[in-house]
Amino acid sequence: MISVNINGEQHELDVAPEMPLLWAIRDVVGLTGTKFGCGVAECGCCTVHLDGNAVRSCSTSCANAHGKQVTTIDVAGQKGEHKAIVARLQEAWIVEQVPQCGYCQSGQIMQAAALLAKTPKPTDEQINTTMAGNICRCGAYQSIHAAIKRAAGVTA
Amino acid sequence: MSAILNRGIFLKMTVAGGAGLALGLDLRGDAAAKGQAAVFSPNAYIAITPDGLVTVQVSKSEMGQGVMTGLPMTIAEELDYPYERMRIEQSPAGPEYYDPVSRSQQTNGSTTTPHMTDPMRKMGATARAMLLAAAAQKWGVPAAGLVTKGDGTVSDPATGRAASYGELALLAALQPVPADVKLKTPDRFRVIGQPKRRIDIPLKVNGRARYGMDVKVPGMLYASVQKPAVFGGKVVDFDATEALKVKGVKKVVQITSGVAVLADNTWSAMQGRFKLKVRYDDGKWANLSSDQIFAEAEKLANSPGAVAKHTGDADAAMKRPDVKVVAATYRGPYVAHAAMEPVNATAWVHDGIVEVWGPIQTQTAAQNVAAKIAGVPVEKVAVTTTFLGGAFGRKNETDPVEDAVEASMKAGAPVKVVYSREDDTQHDFYRSANTSVFSGAVDSTGKIVAYKLHNVNTSQFKRRAPQSMANGVDPSLVGSTVVVYELPNVHAEYTYHDLPIPTGFWRAPSTNWNSFATEVFIDELAHAAGKDPYEFRRMNIKDPRALRALDAAAEKAGWGKPLPPGVHRGIAITVLSNSIAANVVEASFSGKSVKVHRVVIATDVGMIINPAIVEAQARSSVNYGLSATLMGKIAIEKGRVVQNNFYDAPVLRHNQAPSIEVILMPPGPVAYGTGEHCTSAVGPALVNAYFAATGKRVRSLPFNDALNA
Numbered sequence: 001m002i003s004v005n006i007n008g009e010q011h012e013l014d015v016a017p018e019m020p021l022l023w024a025i026r027d028v029v030g031l032t033g034t035k036f037g038c039g040v041a042e043c044g045c046c047t048v049h050l051d052g053n054a055v056r057s058c059s060t061s062c063a064n065a066h067g068k069q070v071t072t073i074d075v076a077g078q079k080g081e082h083k084a085i086v087a088r089l090q091e092a093w094i095v096e097q098v099p100q101c102g103y104c105q106s107g108q109i110m111q112a113a114a115l116l117a118k119t120p121k122p123t124d125e126q127i128n129t130t131m132a133g134n135i136c137r138c139g140a141y142q143s144i145h146a147a148i149k150r151a152a153g154v155t156a
Numbered sequence: 157m158s159a160i161l162n163r164g165i166f167l168k169m170t171v172a173g174g175a176g177l178a179l180g181l182d183l184r185g186d187a188a189a190k191g192q193a194a195v196f197s198p199n200a201y202i203a204i205t206p207d208g209l210v211t212v213q214v215s216k217s218e219m220g221q222g223v224m225t226g227l228p229m230t231i232a233e234e235l236d237y238p239y240e241r242m243r244i245e246q247s248p249a250g251p252e253y254y255d256p257v258s259r260s261q262q263t264n265g266s267t268t269t270p271h272m273t274d275p276m277r278k279m280g281a282t283a284r285a286m287l288l289a290a291a292a293q294k295w296g297v298p299a300a301g302l303v304t305k306g307d308g309t310v311s312d313p314a315t316g317r318a319a320s321y322g323e324l325a326l327l328a329a330l331q332p333v334p335a336d337v338k339l340k341t342p343d344r345f346r347v348i349g350q351p352k353r354r355i356d357i358p359l360k361v362n363g364r365a366r367y368g369m370d371v372k373v374p375g376m377l378y379a380s381v382q383k384p385a386v387f388g389g390k391v392v393d394f395d396a397t398e399a400l401k402v403k404g405v406k407k408v409v410q411i412t413s414g415v416a417v418l419a420d421n422t423w424s425a426m427q428g429r430f431k432l433k434v435r436y437d438d439g440k441w442a443n444l445s446s447d448q449i450f451a452e453a454e455k456l457a458n459s460p461g462a463v464a465k466h467t468g469d470a471d472a473a474m475k476r477p478d479v480k481v482v483a484a485t486y487r488g489p490y491v492a493h494a495a496m497e498p499v500n501a502t503a504w505v506h507d508g509i510v511e512v513w514g515p516i517q518t519q520t521a522a523q524n525v526a527a528k529i530a531g532v533p534v535e536k537v538a539v540t541t542t543f544l545g546g547a548f549g550r551k552n553e554t555d556p557v558e559d560a561v562e563a564s565m566k567a568g569a570p571v572k573v574v575y576s577r578e579d580d581t582q583h584d585f586y587r588s589a590n591t592s593v594f595s596g597a598v599d600s601t602g603k604i605v606a607y608k609l610h611n612v613n614t615s616q617f618k619r620r621a622p623q624s625m626a627n628g629v630d631p632s633l634v635g636s637t638v639v640v641y642e643l644p645n646v647h648a649e650y651t652y653h654d655l656p657i658p659t660g661f662w663r664a665p666s667t668n669w670n671s672f673a674t675e676v677f678i679d680e681l682a683h684a685a686g687k688d689p690y691e692f693r694r695m696n697i698k699d700p701r702a703l704r705a706l707d708a709a710a711e712k713a714g715w716g717k718p719l720p721p722g723v724h725r726g727i728a729i730t731v732l733s734n735s736i737a738a739n740v741v742e743a744s745f746s747g748k749s750v751k752v753h754r755v756v757i758a759t760d761v762g763m764i765i766n767p768a769i770v771e772a773q774a775r776s777s778v779n780y781g782l783s784a785t786l787m788g789k790i791a792i793e794k795g796r797v798v799q800n801n802f803y804d805a806p807v808l809r810h811n812q813a814p815s816i817e818v819i820l821m822p823p824g825p826v827a828y829g830t831g832e833h834c835t836s837a838v839g840p841a842l843v844n845a846y847f848a849a850t851g852k853r854v855r856s857l858p859f860n861d862a863l864n865a
Contacts, residue, residue: 033363100220102360103545139779
């Protein structure tokens with residue numbers, strides 16, 4: 001039995017310990033804001049916060065989440081360790097009209113929140129490096145970049 | 157239909173829209189839920205209830221290109237109603253939502269805006285005329301003296317009376333439908349041309365947008381399908397003993413495309429699949445390789461093909477003593493779509509009906525294929541279109557619907573088929589590999605006097621629309637190769653390359669390759685003529701819109717002005733249907749690596765419905781085209797795809813994306829497509845910049861492979 005706190009609620013999950021956290025969140029708990037993109041930590045669609053750190057939930061086993069706090073996009077602007085940062089990012093995402101298909105954006109925002117939590121005023125280079133693991137096939141990269149800077153209050 | 161839909165899942169989302177107004181997205185599209193008892197609904201797209209709510213149905217699929225915003229804006233314009241107060245819904249599938257040109261419900265080929273803008277505007281104008289007639293009747297005055305002001309009311313300037321659309325709705329429903337309505341002239345637009353915020357974006361920043369991948373039906377099983385890796389291969393038999401031992405796996409069933417492992421969660425289905433033992437008949441293509449494909453294609457390209465276009469006498473012109481002759485062969489690999497949301501679909505066959513949910517570009521095709529497999533009439537198939545997590549042409553194909561319908565029939569339960577990223581990579585309908593042999597001649601003044609080409613590929617049209625392959629010619633060939641330039645002597649040939657690798661529409665169909673070959677070749681002609689590539693294009697283009705876009709891009713990019721050390725420029729132009737894009741790319745090249753710094757792109761889409769969306773689509777397309785140019789490649793070995801996932805089929809990432817400056821050309825009277833054409837000019841401009849930097853011409857893609865060759 002895996003015991004994990006997801007978005008403030010305690011869950012006892014009867015799943016194989018090696019099941020990736022992604023599938024427990026999506027198919028077992030039923031929270032679908034976190035997306036499946038590649039299954040091998042190459043695209044970042046599945047990014048969630050595990051004890052406040054951004055992790056790829058497709059490559060984090062339930063066993064590794066046991067006893068920990070998970071925050072997903074479904075509540076991240078209201079609850080969880082970086083909720084104020086996420087809320088600022090979500091607002092910036094709307095102002096910059098970032099999403100197109102939108103499928104990768106949960107992961108983009110969760111990754112960006114972890115960046116701003118550690119580096120409140122990131123440089124362009126820091127944004128590039130941190131966000132390089134999150135693929136957007138609609139190519140909204142320039143808008144994502146601008147929205148992170150807007151949320152961080154960094155000008156040009 | 158509502159009886160069917162009432163049994164289905166209910167995926168309803170209501171969010172607070174702008175100004176605190178309710179904005180709903182009913183992805184089920186249940187007509188019964190809309191209160192038909194009291195509604196003014198002059199057509200299948202607009203419903204106005206006495207409470208004043210205006211509901212608009214969007215018949216096209218939202219895959220990021222903004223149709224769920226753009227189409228309602230065109231109705232709002234003519235209805236004279238605030239776009240922000242509309243309730244916008246994804247329509248169900250059915251004949252009333254067919255595209256008026258294709259006579260089918262489908263979203264592809266940059267056709268939504270050109271096909272739908274006028275019909276949607278007319279629907280809005282018709283509804284408005286009937287609301288005016290209702291007010292005229294109510295007040296006993298001529299309708300001609302009444303006005304609307306864009307706020308959802310009809311008013312009478314003579315008396316100061318006003319009534320809301322809601323108050324007039326039931327009376328409006330009794331008015332005769334006007335045969336002809338006048339559309340606004342652009343100077344009176346209040347909505348069209350405004351950078352309205354997209355209605356779907358709030359749902360896409362908090363995880364509430366529902367994609368096909370997120371569909372969940374009570375009792376649903378998740379399926380992962382093992383298919384023959386070799387194209388043309390078949391399953392002989394299989395042993396599911398070990399697969400069935402995996403926790404969560406419920407059933408294993410054979411379907412036409414392969415063996416489906418069904419489980420109570422996605423991961424268990426995938427794990428079960430790894431434990432399957434399947435024997436295959438690899439068929440006749442088991443030794444096919446990319447090397448063999450390109451070698452064959454080159455032979456075909458240098459043999460006579462089907463004549464696609466013949467004007468003047470190119471051969472004679474090339475023999476003139478005053479011309480310089482250039483010949484070159486260009487090669488492009490198969491390229492995958494790689495949408496972020498892997499291919500998926502959910503189906504439930506029960507009680508003589510079929511319900512389908514998914515990220516679908518072609519609802520009518522999905523209905524037809526599901527009806528055929530399940531043996532029910534088409535009208536017994538309900539298709540619910542979710543948001544599409546990217547598509548780029550891939551989700552035109554009905555393969556996941558076929559899998560899900562079959563698996564549901566065999567399992568007696570709703571089934572969601574989920575492709576892994578590896579499945580998505582290895583079972584795509586790729587942009588075809590291409591081999592294009594060009595030759596041409598320029599005279600001493602810099603005019604192109606001869607232009608010949610022979611293109612060899614596996615045209616998607618042969619499979620998707622065989623009737624369009626008239627005389628064996630890919631219908632996209634001529635139109636997308638020789639539209640911009642004034643070419644007196646042209647000879648174009650096409651040869652279909654008969655291979656088992658599935659090909660399909662890929663963002664900016666046809667131009668995504670043809671513009672590459674054309675625009676690199678034009679650069680080669682410019683060099684032979686001793687002309688500047690921009691000036692050379694100017695000399696050979698007459699189309700005023702094309703010239704204007706080319707000039708705009710060149711001017712903003714500072715063509716001809718000094719660049720930072722090590723940075724070089726290239727230029728290219730493309731036309732897809734009537735949409736034009738010209739761009740200048742600035743890049744630096746160091747050994748075997750390339751850095752693209754800046755892309756300046758001018759886009760002319762005719763009438764601009766929403767400039768913010770047109771701009772976003774231009775940036776999106778540039779990144780998509782740049783990704784394919786730099787690294788897009790699907791290779792074939794032993795009859796199967798070599799690549800697996802993003803680690804060996806890389807795509808453009810955040811740190812590789814250039815600065816992109818978009819120039820929106822002044823709007824014209826007719827609206828053209830916006831979501832694709834900008835894909836096709838960035839690649840050739842990059843290759844042309846490389847030539848400017850090094851004097852070396854890259855003639856095969858992907859570019860990164862060419863640099864490392």
